Amino acid sequence: MSELLKPEKVIIDFKKGTVQPYKRKKEVRLSEIKEYFSSIEDAEKILSRGRDPIIYEYSEYIASETSGNLNLGVTIIYPGKIGKEYYMTKGHFHEKDAAEFYLCLKGKGLLLMQNENGEVSVIELEPGSLGYVPPGWGHRTINTGRGKFIFFFAYPSDAGHDYLIVKEKGFAKIVIEENKQVRIVDNPRYQKT
Ligand code: M6P
Numbered sequence: 001m002s003e004l005l006k007p008e009k010v011i012i013d014f015k016k017g018t019v020q021p022y023k024r025k026k027e028v029r030l031s032e033i034k035e036y037f038s039s040i041e042d043a044e045k046i047l048s049r050g051r052d053p054i055i056y057e058y059s060e061y062i063a064s065e066t067s068g069n070l071n072l073g074v075t076i077i078y079p080g081k082i083g084k085e086y087y088m089t090k091g092h093f094h095e096k097d098a099a100e101f102y103l104c105l106k107g108k109g110l111l112l113m114q115n116e117n118g119e120v121s122v123i124e125l126e127p128g129s130l131g132y133v134p135p136g137w138g139h140r141t142i143n144t145g146r147g148k149f150i151f152f153f154a155y156p157s158d159a160g161h162d163y164l165i166v167k168e169k170g171f172a173k174i175v176i177e178e179n180k181q182v183r184i185v186d187n188p189r190y191q192k193t
């Protein structure tokens, strides 16, 4: 064992989506994530009007980033759409063989996953439901509701985040609103190698 840490108590506010104490807090605004949406044109239109909304934010309790530890925290995805596509996280693969879980605390949304063979899996999340991401599956969360979508997550501290594949190829599916319905459809920009 490399270091012996002191046990700590962490307080999660399910309604506000806060974690105390936290080490990392990040707000992701549209300008940072615009390339991940299927319609960059719609994103640019919003930005050109001088708006740069927060799409999601998260705070993480990190005891230590050495192997054997867990990072945990809460993500809030705001309600909204870029064109027809619902607000979502960028999505990533883990650099190591590492799982993750998402436990919904408030609102509703989807956990979209995809493996290296291009197989897709979608889990609906509402308060009390947990989506388990096995090692090897890229993952993104999407707010399909009208309020904030808030969930608790945990993953091995040394998992690592790989955004390259998602940024360059996207996911095979996108989640859009059509005729007031949530629809999971083929991503027109998805490139298979
Ligand atoms: C969750 C966790 C974090 C991740 C965040 C945002 O909070 O999985 O590890 O960073 O979602 O997702 P992304 O990094 O894909 O933008």
Ligand code: ZN
Pocket: 092, 093, 094, 100, 139, 155
């Ligand atoms: Zn992850």
